[in-house]
Amino acid sequence: MTDFDAVLQSRGLSRYHGQGESLVRAVDEVDLDVPAGQTLAIMGPSGCGKSTLLHLLGGLERPTDGEVWLAGRRIDHLNERGLARMRRRSIGFVFQNFHLVEELSARENVELPALLAGRSSRAARRRAADLLERIGLGDRTRHLPWELSGGQRQRVAIARALANEPLVLLADEPTGNLDTAATIEVLRLFADLRAAGQTLVMVTHDERVASTADRLVSMHDGRFVGDTRLAGGTGRLGDLIGLDG
Amino acid sequence: MGPILLVFRLVLADVRRHPVQAGMLVVAITAATATLALGLSMHGATEKLYRQTREATAGPDVVALSPGTDRSTITALTSLEHAPGVVAHSGPYRQYYTKLTAHGSTGAAVVQVADMTPGPVDRPLVTSGGWVRPGGAVVERGFATAMHVEVGDRVTVAGRSLPVVGIAVTAARSVYPWALGIGPNGGPTDGGGVVWLAERDTRALVSPDVPVTSFINLKLEDPAAARTVSRHNPAIAPAFEGTWVSTRPWQGISGQNFVMLRDSQPILVVGSWLLSFLAIGGVATLAAGRAAKQTRRVGLLKAVGATPGLIAAVLLTEYLALALLADAVGLTIAHFTTPAIVNPSASLLTTTTGPSGDTIFLTTVVALGVAALTTIGPTLRALRTGTVSALADTAHRPRHRAWLNRVSALLPTSLLLGLRLIARRPGRAVLHGCNIATTLIVVSAMLMIHAQPVKGYPGSPMATHAQTAQARHLLLAVTAAVIALAIVNTVTITWAFAQEARPTMAIARTLGATPGQITAGLSAAQLLPALPSVIVGVPLGVQVFLLFNRGDAAMPPGWWLIAAGVASLLATAALTALPARAAARRSVAQTLSAEAP
Structure with a gap:
């Protein structure tokens, strides 16, 4: 069943809401293989099921039917505890609205996943400092989320998602709330991650962002309607019209 | 508009x-x-x-009693009929201090000789059955209630079995169990009630072993002047020469009625302040x-x-x-x-x-x-x-509390989450702590009351001390109200915590916190403030009891108080677990979507 080249897979993955005439097929029998190190962009109109698919892949929602495999292990039938442990170790989430904990500083936000994973306070702090330094926010570690710009907040959220060195980074409209300059900040960070071999699945409605990926999947009414390989996304950021920073 | x-x-x-x-x-x-x-x-x-x-029983303004039944006693009492200000009277009558047995229980009784048609002063109001007739007893309502006696039952007075033909109330004596009207400091050491019998039925009571007194009920022109009818009044004193006559003004009888409630009032007033405090919380x-x-x-x-x-x-x-x-x-x-x-x-x-x-x-x-x-x-x-x-x-x-975040980073996940939740709303944690402390004050006071020895009446071993019983009942009611309000508050506070913490907890779950850890975190946010409250609440409850207690107080066994503290912590844990678990099981995706602008 599993293809061990793919770090993340789904087979017949479905998520339905309602019953009878009011049945909504948010995600409808989706088959997906994401090889390790690939940056996958999922595009589609609002309400086509992109975010639901991402939630299903990350175990935030349970499928109505189908399977999800992560690193060769089936995860869709895990209980909540098992899913939480899987997220803790193998998945990093990035959201459009950042979802940083308001009363925690940038460093404390980044520390949190490591603390939840049972790492020592010192190790968690060191890891957070390294990550914030890597994303260029070494001088903002004590700032609270509302004291940071949108781009900086999203970079903190990405650092937090990377805290436990996840196998896959799932990003839901990561630039949806950002202006052009902040979008470039985030995309540069993603480019660095891709260069470092990080697997990334991102949902976006922005073609310019999608064009930086290795592969683009289009969705409509819960189904995949297109799957395109993009030639060499790395290093193209500066060439993107309207995104020159 | x-x-x-x-x-x-x-x-x-x-x-x-x-x-x-x-x-x-x-x-x-x-x-x-x-x-x-x-x-x-x-x-x-x-x-x-x-x-x-x-008013309903034409109650006397003054009851004059004298020991014995001899001529000089009767003369002294009847002379009061003509004392200044007296406008009506009934008696003199005899009253015997004996026992009444009903349903296997025995109580001290004051058996009064009753006219078949009551006189103009003190006309007991029959609330059930009829008035006295030869061969039938009427029992005062408080006494009847305590002895579980109803019309038609049989009671034994001085060895003679009689049917109860009526239940009545009177204003000529203090409320049961103080009908005997004797004892130090206005309070009786014996508790007992009134029984009315026809003169013929009291003849069996005449015995050297049965104390007897005589009394007369007086109505005054000015009831407010009832206290002036005493041996200290020069206009009356000559009538009392050679014999002992004590007088009971209606104000004294009324005051004695409140003795039973003397311990109850602070329970209700202090209880109301504590309930107000819980209401504020x-x-x-x-x-x-x-x-x-x-x-x-x-x-x-x-x-x-x-x-x-x-x-x-x-x-x-x-x-x-x-x-x-x-x-x-x-x-x-x-x-x-x-x-x-x-x-x-x-x-x-x-x-x-x-x-x-x-x-x-x-x-x-x-x-x-x-x-x-x-x-x-x-x-x-x-x-x-x-x-x-x-x-x-x-x-x-919410405010950033760096020191608390640093400290909590050293703790296990549930405590880390709990402490950080407290840090978000410290005022609410304080309110919750006060809630628990208030409850424990009342519970500890109740345990103190229950630790006091139960007093009975020498003449009525079946009757618990009326004051104590009344105080216990009221404290139990206040405690129940306090506990009910505290439960509502605890659930409300946990729910409010859970609602406010929903986005933060959802984020924690996306980062790998399990529902169990979230539940434990929310419960810890309630249990941590409860700990100091238990330590403070129990001794405070003991002190509140001692403040209102007259005389020596017995301490309850230490384990009672420790058990109360532990029980309150367990109850808090149980009460918070449900809303916390419900909050922890909420869909993360839904919560995060709801937070999106």
Whole structure:
């Protein structure tokens, strides 16, 4: 069943809401293989099921039917505890609205996943400092989320998602709330991650962002309607019209 | 639309949107005002019931008693018929101090010789059955209630079995169990009740072993002058020469009635303050839980041109109106329950007695005070918040507590989450702590009362000490009310915590926190403030008891108090587990979507 080249897979993955005439097929029998190190962009109109698919892949929602495999292990039938442990170790989430904990500083936000994973306070702090330094926010570690710009907040959220060195980074409209300059900040960070071999699945409605990926999947009414390989996304950021920073 | 109508429409709409919260507010304040009204009404109500009973039974203004039945005694008593100010009398009669047995229980009894047709003074009111006839006994209602005697039952008086033909009330004696009217400091050492028998039926009681006294009931022209009918009055003193006559003015009888409630009043008044405190805690939690929505509402009202005065009126009117409603409900409850509480032995005529003007004023002040104390702060904060930031919901940013975050990073996940939740709303944690401490004060006081030896009456071993029994019953009722309110508060506070912490907990779950860790974190946020409350609440409860206790107090076994503390912690854990678990099981995706602008 599993293809061990793919770090993340789904087979017949479905998520339905309602019953009878009011049945909504948010995600409808989706088959997906994401090889390790690939940056996958999922595009589609609002309400086509992109975010639901991402939630299903990350175990935030349970499928109505189908399977999800992560690193060769089936995860869709895990209980909540098992899913939480899987997220803790193998998945990093990035959201459009950042979802940083308001009363925690940038460093404390980044520390949190490591603390939840049972790492020592010192190790968690060191890891957070390294990550914030890597994303260029070494001088903002004590700032609270509302004291940071949108781009900086999203970079903190990405650092937090990377805290436990996840196998896959799932990003839901990561630039949806950002202006052009902040979008470039985030995309540069993603480019660095891709260069470092990080697997990334991102949902976006922005073609310019999608064009930086290795592969683009289009969705409509819960189904995949297109799957395109993009030639060499790395290093193209500066060439993107309207995104020159 | 006039501004007043607009205010009421907005208030009504808000109450309709939050009916459970409005209901909880009313219940919390009602508990406090009802208890306070009961506590404050007690003294006046007992006296009022006695006055009503006096009127209905042509109660005497003075009862004069003398030991013995000899000629000089009767002469001394009958001479009082002509004392200055006396306008009517009945007697002299004899009364025997003996025992009454019914249903296997024996109690001290004062058997009075009764006229077949009562005289003009002291005409006991028959509440069941009929009046005395030869071969039939009438038992005073309080005594009958204590002995579980009804009309048709048989009682044994001085070895002779008689049917009970009637139950009656009288104002010529203090309420059961103080019919004997003897004992130090106005309080009897023997407890007993009155039995009326025909003269023929009392002949069997004549014996050197049965004490007997004679008494006469007097009616005065001026009842207020009853205390002047005594051996110290020069106009009367000559009649008492050569014999001993003691006089009981009606004021003394009435005062003795309140002895039974002497321990009850502080229980109700202190209980009402504690309930008020719990009500403040509960209402403050509700108000704080709604603060963010309230601020947004203020922003909307400002944006559409409402003046600060109108906005303040909208925010305050709701709570003040609900507080007044709760006050009215509390006073009504007190109105109907006061007679049962102030007439515990059923010896007085029970009619409803309304709270006095002072009581109504004080309970209204408390009700409005609770509402104002808990809503003025959030109202002022909402008014001071700028329109834009109110609409953007940036007015309620939690404070960054770096030291606490540092300390909590060293702890296991559930404690880490719990401490950080407390840090978000430290005021609420304090309220929760006070909630637990208040409950333990009352529970500890109750344990102290139950640790005191149960006093009986030498003549009536079956009857527990009436004062103690009354105090225990009331404390049990107050404790039940406090525990009920504390449970509601604990669930409310946990739910408010869980609601507010929902986004943070959802984020923690995306980062790998399990539902179990979230549940444990929310429970820890409640249990941590409960710990110091237990340590403080138990000794405070003991001190409160000692403050109102007369004489030496016995301490309960240490394990009782420790068990109370442990039980309160376990109860808190159990009460918080349900809302915490419900919150932890909520879909992360839904929560995060709901947070999206």
